Amino acid sequence: MLTCKDASHLLSERQERPLGFRERWGLRVHLWLCANCRKFERQLDLMRKALSTLGRRAKAESQGVDLTPEARERIRKALAERGGHED
Amino acid sequence: MNSGSVPPLSPERWLEEHGDALYRYALTHLRDEHKAEEAVQETLVAALQARERFSGEASVRTWLVGILKHKVMDVFRHESREVALEEADEVAAEEDGEEDSFAPDGHWSARLADWGDPMRALENAQFLVLLQRCLEGLPPRLARLFWLREVMEEDTEDICKELAITPTNLWTMLHRGRLGLRQCLDKSWVGSGVKTAARER
Missing domain, CATH: 1.10.1740 (Rna Polymerase Sigma Factor; Chain: A)
Structure with missing residues (x-):
């Protein structure tokens, strides 16, 4: 019988790799019996979606950001100094 | 041309x-x-x-x-x-996250909170703010891995190759990160925190 700790591992890893037959079966039985782990399953799902939303938002926000003229100038200088030869 | x-x-x-x-x-x-x-x-x-x-x-x-x-x-x-220099502390903090979540017998150490309707949570700006704050509260290495994998959605394979860690390694760290986030959100999202070690079995 899986413990909650084992089951939580499997629920987490299920997001990363396909589970084997025994793992899937063990998890199904455990979830059937365990309300806490069913909650964890829902929380994982929600966290994953929310994190992905954070990512989309961060990318969208960055669209308004440009290199400052000063930063461009610094990079231009570095290219002139270091670009021509191998380090 | x-x-x-x-x-x-x-x-x-x-x-x-x-x-x-x-x-x-x-x-x-x-x-x-x-x-x-x-x-x-x-x-x-x-x-x-x-x-x-x-x-x-x-x-x-x-x-x-x-x-x-x-x-x-x-x-x-x-x-x-750089983190490796303080590695003992760092790893201990990461493992604590997992130890905190479970009793020695492998049960959850506390009853998990109900986060309510997922769609409403996702549309709730406050949930995302709390999530971000909880993410920043994770041990630094976990926070960075989490950001790469779960927020920027970089490939597992790329991350493992570039950081020279095994997938199993990465998964364990991500799992600890999820447990940490979950615990943090249980407290901050639901507000009331989790009181007793209830077993729903």
Whole structure:
């Protein structure tokens, strides 16, 4: 019988790799019996979606950001100094 | 029009045309203006030095972003090394997250909170604010891995290769991160915290 700790591992890893037959079966039985782990399953799902939303938002926000003229100038200088030869 | 495999030798133009896009990529991944600028600079210098290796099959943008990805991972690798100096503390903090979550017999140490309707939580700006705050509260290495994998949605394979860790390693860390986030959200989202070690079995 899986413990909650084992089951939580499997629920987490299920997001990363396909589970084997025994793992899937063990998890199904455990979830059937365990309300806490069913909650964890829902929380994982929600966290994953929310994190992905954070990512989309961060990318969208960055669209308004440009290199400052000063930063461009610094990079231009570095290219002139270091670009021509191998380090 | 394009006569050969060597792109026109014009780092000035790369900076002009692709600088902002590269900077945005670096900024979203590194979340630090100074590090992002440095990554862009390193990318363009490396591109200039390696220009004969540009195959001409991809666009210049794709080629530059490919180099930038490595530079971004370099920063993570470098920071991991710095963390390694305080590794004992760091690893202990990461493991604590997991130990806290479970009783010695493998049951959850506390009843998990009900986060309510997932769609409403997702539409709730406050949930995302709390999530971000909880993410920043994770031990630094976990927080960075989490940002790369779960927020920026970089490939597991790329992350493992660049940071020289095994997938099992990465999964264990991500799992600890999820347990940590979950615990933090249980407290902050639901507000009331979790009181008793209830077993729902």
